[in-house]
Amino acid sequence: MKNFFRNIEVILGSITISITVLSVIINVILRYGFGIQFAWIEEVSVGCFIWTVFLGATAAYKDKALIGVEVLTQALPYRGRRFLELIIYTLLFVLNATLFYLSYNYAVGSGKITAALEVSYIYINASIVFSFGMMTFYSLKFLIEDIISLIGGQEKAKKN
Template identity: 30%
Template sequence: MIGQLDRISGQILRAIPITCLALLFAFLFVNVVARTFQLAGFSWFDEIVRGLFAWMVFVGAAALWREKDHFQVDWLPAALPPLANRGLRIVTSVLAICFLGVMTKYGFDLTLKAKALTPILKLPTSLFYVVIPISGGVMLIYSIADLIRLLSGFKSSKETYK
């Protein structure tokens, strides 16, 4: 059950940034063509790009976090003996959990405080900010699961520092 939920969440976490990137490309292409041939100007273009970019970046970061495919400098853990390596990974996981907890909490607060509307489309700016606590929460869940695996001695399916 949990494995199936994890696979579904992984598919969703990959689909959202891919869709955002495709839409960004399409909007940019249409905007360039329209401006080149002086067909039209899209005053709402910046608002859509800002929102799509925010969702692409934050959900993409959560997808990379889930897969452990984000950039990592692993020379120190690789140079340590196994016990020190595990200790370092535990400390790193705890620090990540603290950071993600703060990011999620303040992202949630920012979303709740955002009452403004975008100038042209009149979209609530909270639509752009809500991705911060969502992605932070997803990364937090995966970080806690990794810490539990580390503390219990289980190896993750993609252990980075062997």
């Protein structure tokens, strides 16, 4: 169970991409093989794909796998690098918290419904709220880890 919550973005993203792929395959087979078309299959696949994109971004953010430029940080001494990372993590926390707040207001304020299933867009827009909520959590975690590393990293600084 602990592993489930540690990798929740990857697990949910795997489920949503599987639903997306399967629903598209089924829709293509039904359309070209039998001449049957269901509009709701397209809505499900698009909704799941949106969830997949935001869950994937969150998983990449959690693993610090997003594109970064390290030329400046590698040129700095250890303490300077740690201080720059502290500034960056602080800015990322503020940015993600702001985007979480704005996405929550956007999702709650959305009164639109899908055409075929007549389901509220809040279920699709919740992916944005979940993603930025998790990114805010991870930003705070990175920030705290960096502060602890900066305070307790004096023995590492002497080695470098």
